[in-house]
Amino acid sequence: MTHDFLESLKNELGPDVFFGDDIPARYHNDWSGMTPVRPLALVRARTTEHVSKTLRLCHQHKVPVTPQGGLTGLAGGARPIEGGVALSLDRMNAIEEIDTVMATMTVQAGVPLGVAQRTAEDAGLFLGLDLGARDSCLIGGNLSTNAGGNRVIRFGMAREHVLGMEVVLPDGTIITSLNKMLKNNAGYDLKQLFIGSEGTLGVITRAVLRLQAKPADLATAFCGCPDFPSMLELLKSARQHLGAALTSFEVMWPSFYDFMTGRLPSLRRAFSEQHGIYVLIENGGRNAEDNRMLLETVLGEALEKGWVSDAILPASNREARDLWAVRESVSEYGKLMGPTTAFDVGVPTSAAGRLVEAVEAAVSERWPDAIGLSYGHIGDSNLHFVCNIPSAGTNQPYKAITELVFDLVAKEGGTISAEHGIGLVKKPYLKLSRTPEELALMGKIKHALDPHNVLNTGKVLPGSEY
Ligand SMILES: Cc1cc2nc3c(=O)[nH]c(=O)nc-3n(C[C@H](O)[C@H](O)[C@H](O)COP(=O)(O)OP(=O)(O)OC[C@H]3O[C@@H](n4cnc5c(N)ncnc54)[C@H](O)[C@@H]3O)c2cc1C
Numbered sequence: 001m002t003h004d005f006l007e008s009l010k011n012e013l014g015p016d017v018f019f020g021d022d023i024p025a026r027y028h029n030d031w032s033g034m035t036p037v038r039p040l041a042l043v044r045a046r047t048t049e050h051v052s053k054t055l056r057l058c059h060q061h062k063v064p065v066t067p068q069g070g071l072t073g074l075a076g077g078a079r080p081i082e083g084g085v086a087l088s089l090d091r092m093n094a095i096e097e098i099d100t101v102m103a104t105m106t107v108q109a110g111v112p113l114g115v116a117q118r119t120a121e122d123a124g125l126f127l128g129l130d131l132g133a134r135d136s137c138l139i140g141g142n143l144s145t146n147a148g149g150n151r152v153i154r155f156g157m158a159r160e161h162v163l164g165m166e167v168v169l170p171d172g173t174i175i176t177s178l179n180k181m182l183k184n185n186a187g188y189d190l191k192q193l194f195i196g197s198e199g200t201l202g203v204i205t206r207a208v209l210r211l212q213a214k215p216a217d218l219a220t221a222f223c224g225c226p227d228f229p230s231m232l233e234l235l236k237s238a239r240q241h242l243g244a245a246l247t248s249f250e251v252m253w254p255s256f257y258d259f260m261t262g263r264l265p266s267l268r269r270a271f272s273e274q275h276g277i278y279v280l281i282e283n284g285g286r287n288a289e290d291n292r293m294l295l296e297t298v299l300g301e302a303l304e305k306g307w308v309s310d311a312i313l314p315a316s317n318r319e320a321r322d323l324w325a326v327r328e329s330v331s332e333y334g335k336l337m338g339p340t341t342a343f344d345v346g347v348p349t350s351a352a353g354r355l356v357e358a359v360e361a362a363v364s365e366r367w368p369d370a371i372g373l374s375y376g377h378i379g380d381s382n383l384h385f386v387c388n389i390p391s392a393g394t395n396q397p398y399k400a401i402t403e404l405v406f407d408l409v410a411k412e413g414g415t416i417s418a419e420h421g422i423g424l425v426k427k428p429y430l431k432l433s434r435t436p437e438e439l440a441l442m443g444k445i446k447h448a449l450d451p452h453n454v455l456n457t458g459k460v461l462p463g464s465e466y
Helices: 002-017 048-061 111-120 139-144 228-246 252-261 289-306 317-337 351-368 398-411 429-430 437-447
Strands: 017-019 041-045 065-068 085-088 097-098 104-108 160-170 175-179 203-210 217-223 248-250 277-283 310-312 341-346 371-376 381-387
Touching: 002 017, 002 048, 017 217, 017 341, 017 398, 048 065, 048 085, 048 160, 048 175, 048 381, 065 398, 097 111, 104 111, 111 139, 111 398, 139 248, 217 228, 217 317, 228 277, 228 289, 248 252, 248 317, 248 381, 252 317, 252 371, 277 289, 277 317, 289 310, 289 437, 310 381, 317 371, 317 381, 341 398, 351 371, 351 381, 429 437
Parallel strands: 041 085, 065 085
Antiparallel strands: 017 041, 097 104, 104 203, 160 175, 160 203, 217 277, 217 310, 248 277, 248 371, 341 381, 371 381
């Protein structure tokens, strides 16, 4: 059976299919840090028809297939499985159209997010989706994970940036629905099934992205606040004064800020004093002077009321980039910390301070040498916690740390994943955030679309093991 399957794959996909040592190691894993797996075959599709042929063959021969984008996912969703096919979209990287009247961009799934952002800006428009992995992650991966990032507070998650999509179903059927209209209530909004389902229901091949008016500029402020409650007052004031122009409100606890600025010589500490919590605010209104003036108003009031102890309004883009560099240094964890257990939980914003205190205290009590860093997209109720236990070396107690953190998250009524998704890493814990009825419905949808359980087998849904 495997022999027939591989022959058919070779016949139908020709030079776009790779086997054995010809499969580069980068396709063996994503950023989750799990053990790499070399797939049976790698297909690097160039067209939607290639994707369709691959899925049809996998469906017929009941061979599992893992969709892959830029492989920056942190949940193990794009890690291939042994004996299965890895299906990479990285060669489907054309920008097919920019429509400046409709403010849309039609892209293939393999376009890197950063390329889509720059192309929109060159056309005088703006793509509101942004995340640290922008130059490595691909649009298909962003949509299938319903990615969040730095500007959700203003523009929403990836879902809000999509008007139309083309998807290939597990049996190879191509569903082309490249709608460009803002309003279209003709029947079910099918694209929503595939956005955020982490490649378990279909493979995204093309998308129509919704673009925004380009902000005149993005003014940044960096603040040191005495404590979490003061920071919440600052958030309320920023929302009130900046309104829809508030594009980011990113928070770093001292555990994160001190560790990163202390360990990375390229990063500059903004203040000589220590503060209780650090905030990056970005204001992207229509007028550059107003942007800065409004930020000054927010900071003036906050300093007067004691919500902010110190603040910087950078004088140049370069200075602003230096301030953002600390927040964006998350890509350096691997080098600085070694193996980590990482979280992207969500909790109601007012509970986030209590949760960080509880998590940092509980982890240090249990593992006294633990290094735990807390930061987050606080305006979106999304907290990150990254942890390494130096004394555990390569044998990190992932399960014990995860259970400890998720238990505290559950007590605050939170979610185990706000943006990275479930993949493999969080699959055993999905039941903490979803009811049995919700899980059963997810299982029914999966079975209806993928009766042989071949597409991204074993990911997301408990009981979907191959
Ligand atoms: C430094 C860094 C910063 C990050 N910051 C953020 C952040 O702020 N917010 C955030 O949400 N995430 C963040 N991430 C996580 C990651 O970048 C996102 O999850 C991203 O959306 C994954 O895109 P990708 O192309 O790399 O997908 P991959 O990792 O290749 O795949 C992710 C999932 O999508 C599936 N998939 C991929 N392509 C397709 C497709 N075309 N059709 C169907 N399924 C597909 C895969 O099977 C897998 O389940 C960060 C990661 C890093 C390394």
